[in-house]
Amino acid sequence: MLFTWGMLTGLSFLFVIPQETSGRLQLTYARVFRWPLRLGHGLTLAARSTARPPSGTPEEYEALLANHRQIQNKIANLQGQLQDAQRKIELLAKLREKPGWENMSFCLARVITAVDPAQNGLVIDRGTTHGLVVGQFVLSVSDEGDVDQSVSVIGTISSVETKTARIRLITDPGDPKIIVGIGNLNVRGFMEGRGNGTVRITNVQRQHQVSQGDPVYTQKGQGLDAPIVTARVTQCRTDPEEPFFLDITARPVCDIGALSDVAVVVAAVPAR
């Protein structure tokens, strides 16, 4: 009899009693015993969160390890790129702090080849794909932040390929000549390289007082929005060939041999 009653009860729950009622019974049970159930669930989760031996075959484990190493390498490379990008941002920010430079666009480039004394040039890792054209000015960039010794004009772009470019340094004896000013003087001289690491400034009349150590600025209007220091006067004398003019010798302010990064002023170059 008990068996029959039990079977009838089971069949009632299965076919007669609505599933909502059954669900309410189950929820009532969970509500009545919610404290021990919650405690047990928490203990179960805590036990599972502790170190469990990895399941899977040894091959799967090795594959996971290799994947982990690859991910670590990717992270390291991305961190390197991030640091490089942050450094470039700092350099660019430093350039833009100079008044009159706000509208100038710069393209940072790395020096690929060291200075070749015979050719007086540098090769950088930027080219036409980065907006470089012949005639653009190239600035030196350093981390010291000193205006006199960090940022200065070192040359111009002389030839451009797709992804590389060649810089003609200011000390290069070939054309073209760069228009410069000296100190506070209202003069416009022409700077040309001598080929021995120095530059010569011509077209400065004799009545102007030029002293040793005076800064030489590349004048704006040649693709630059502001004058930028380029060299310092080392010698000033009367030109023996033209007695009404001075023969000024200057040396670049930047140690070009120690350069690793340069900034190209990416601007339209006016016709000369």
Add this chain to the structure above:
Amino acid sequence: MRWIRFAGLVLLASVLQAGLIGVLGVGRSDIKPDLLLILLVFFASRCQTTDAVVTSFVLGFTADLVSPIRGVMGPRIISFGLFGTLLSDVQAVLSVRRPIYQGATIFITGVLTAVVGHLLASLRAENVTAGWPVPFLWQPLYSAVIGPLFSLPVGWWMHMNRKRRRSYGRITRSGK
């Protein structure tokens, strides 16, 4: 039969089954033992027939409350009651006191109750056999392995650890 102790034991087993048994889970499918199945075999093999029927249906009802098949109540009431009653009749012929026999009984009972329960549940719900190896094979096997370990503590709690004495005739000293 100590029914109050039985009620406490069933409540404890249900709370453990619902909340804490996950600690014993193994494998990716999280295979867990069925404590209520272990109790079913224990009481069905040790109690008188009437008590075995009642305990079987009560354990089935509790199993449907704690872990219903696809949320349907009734299948485990029927399957537990049916096989608990059958086991109670069988234990009069076969003794399942030995641990290895207990384990085998738990496994077979677990497989049978799972099959019948899922068959009945399929009358009211769909896709009841998803993940089929676990309830039909691995869970009964896991329960069979650890089930005999619970015999002593449960028997102590229910005061059922004393051996049954067969009712033989008494022999007097005189031999008559």
